Amino acid sequence: MQDAELTFRDRPINMNERGGRKWVYAKKPSGKWYTRRTIFSWFILLFFVGAPFLRFNGNPFILLDIASRKFIIFGAIFWAQDTFILALLMLSFVLFVVLFTVTFGRIWCGWACPQTIFMEMVFRKIEYLIEGDYKKRHKLDNGPWTTEKIIKKTVKHFLFILISLTITNVFLMWFIGNEKWMQFASEPIPEHLSGFLIVLLVSGFFYFVYSYFREQICTMVCPYGRMQGVLLDSKSVVVTYDYKRGEPRGAKTNGDCIDCHQCITVCPTGIDIKNGSQLECINCTACIDQCNKIMHVAGKPPGLIRYASEMDIKEGRSTIWNARNKAYSTVLLIIFSFFVYTLFSRPDIETTILRTPGLLFQENENDIISNVYNIKIVNKTHNEMPLEIKLISHNGEIKMAGNSMIIKDQGRFESTFLLFITKEKLSGDKTDVEFGIYSDNELIETYKTTFVGP
Ligand code: SF4
Ligand code: SF4
Known part of the structure; x- marks a missing residue:
């Protein structure tokens, strides 16, 4: 058995043999899919920052006012008495996520999850900008504390703290509204000391996650990642290595995979997609782009790693419909229709x-x-x-x-x-x-x- 196989089976890739943290130095991704994800992330970030300032029918577009037990979602107000309607909306959302996962795997993780968006599209980009790509970062981290290292680390962590504070304050606006936030911000700190301490605490948490904990949120903490084992099946479309085309891998074999390890180098969770669908894969598509570049250089068609289902790879047949997602779609349609009916028929x-x-x-x-x-x-x-x-x-x-x-x-x-x-x-x-x-x-x-x- 090869070492790589032993490691993959024995422990998470970001963990050493003694159970300690093994830092992942992911190579900066680039390519068609990365560009698409970057553009998509701009919309998500714009929505995150802009939503507390948007108004619809005179109401905030989004307001999760827990203290007043009043929730405004897409301009519709839900009071404490509307718990049932809100529960229907939440149930529809959960079912939608389940349906989407059964059909398209972890597309949410790679494209829309705030953890991925902030980590890969904000913090990681700042890191690339200040410290350079993976080899330079590795060298910098493991080198002595030179003036250059002190300056780079100080600037990077200062920006990380600043962005963590910004995220927390925008996040706060989702709960108290932008007007109340501006009022709090203009008043002396001692008047809102507990709120101020909470902001510091949450900012500290964000800073810890994005500067240190990073991909471990996805691989060790996130419950959604853990659900993949029961939600995915052979028809789910996920980022997949085409083993039929790629194997036997190697520089002088018949398989298309030249075993260059570039797909691992670029992976933010440090895994090898060639080992099959794994809990740690957040479907970020970085390995698709990287492998396509290798295929281009090798004069082979792209798509050795691509969005595909197990059935597509194994049998050459692709269908996204199965009994489970048909059943989920039906239940979702019924519950969501009931939600719309109760929303529009509720009294004034x-x-x-x-x-x-x-x-x-x-x-x-x-x-x-x-x-x-x-x-x-x-x-x-x-x-x-x-x-x-x-x-x-x-x-x-x-x-x-x-x-x-x-x-x-x-x-x-x-x-x-x-x-x-x-x-x-x-x-x-x-x-x-x-x-x-x-x-x-x-x-x-x-x-x-x-x-x-x-
Ligand atoms: S990047 Fe492509 S060719 Fe290189 S090891 Fe990964 S799958 Fe094989
Ligand atoms: S295996 Fe590929 S898609 Fe999955 S997390 Fe790693 S780079 Fe992203």
């Missing part, structure tokens, strides 16, 4: 009316019984809403505690009211009652609860 307001805890009923003059209720109304629209509450199931009288029911756009109303019903109208010690919430004399929501009597 969300009402909760509950009898005040600890209070039963009060007996008044003329055989009139009263109950006390707490009412909460959330206005989900962008308009101020004058509201009125009426009892629609019985003849009864409502006495609201003071406040007029005018709710600002996206505002909340909370109050207490008394409901009076004559005893003869009650159907026992517990009577079902129904309220109607009106705006400009138009019924916009009904709410059922109970009325207790003697």
Whole structure:
């Protein structure tokens, strides 16, 4: 058995025989696929930075306001009461990721995952720019602390810290909105000390990940990578080495692979794609570009490493459809349609009316019984809403505690009211009652609860 095979089977490639870290010095990729990924990453980065500043229908485009339990996704507002609709959206997203993975493997990891985008398209590019390609970096890291090394390392880590702080602050805007962020930034630090410390902590984490931990996030931490074993099958399209064409490999063999190891040199996780589909492969396409260059020099057709399924390589047949992705597509379509229906059919307001805890009923003059209720109304629209509450199931009288029911756009109303019903109208010690919430004399929501009597 060859050494390379032993290593591949025995331990991750970025780990030495004693379990310690083996630094991966990946060669700078270049080629058709790398250019495509770079352009695509610009859009992702633009979206990441620009989304907190975008507005849609007067709302932020994205806002994950956990403190106010209000989420705005693509301009649609989800309140705490919309948890079910939000759960449907999340479920659709998870199913979409699963469906996409079953069909196209880890395309997400290579093209859209924030870890890959920031690592390969931001931090790694800065590193290439300051420290040079893999051989120079290796030499620099293992050489003495010369003035050149001190300057290069200082500039690099200063930029890494600066970018980590920027990422954290943009990330924060996704949760608190850009206006609140600007307000915080303009106020003295002691007024937001805990927030400031959290920003430092998260920035420190990003800096640690991108300057030191790097590809280990993908190979050791990310749960999505671990799911590949159960999600992928022989029809999944992944970055694959065409072993039928490449083997037997070597400079003087019939196989197209000349065993130049260039596909390993360029790999950011340090693996050898020729060993087959592996958990560590993030489908970054760097080895496709590198091998295509070798094939060009060797006068052989490109595509020895390419996007292909196991079935395509083995049997020369390619189809992306199988029973699993057909089933996932059907379930996804049903759940997403249900999500769209519930999103567009939800009422403009969300009402909760509950009898005040600890209070039963009060007996008044003329055989009139009263109950006390707490009412909460959330206005989900962008308009101020004058509201009125009426009892629609019985003849009864409502006495609201003071406040007029005018709710600002996206505002909340909370109050207490008394409901009076004559005893003869009650159907026992517990009577079902129904309220109607009106705006400009138009019924916009009904709410059922109970009325207790003697
Ligand atoms: S780059 Fe291509 S030719 Fe070279 S070892 Fe890898 S697969 Fe073989
Ligand atoms: S094997 Fe190829 S596609 Fe997979 S991570 Fe390495 S370079 Fe990227």
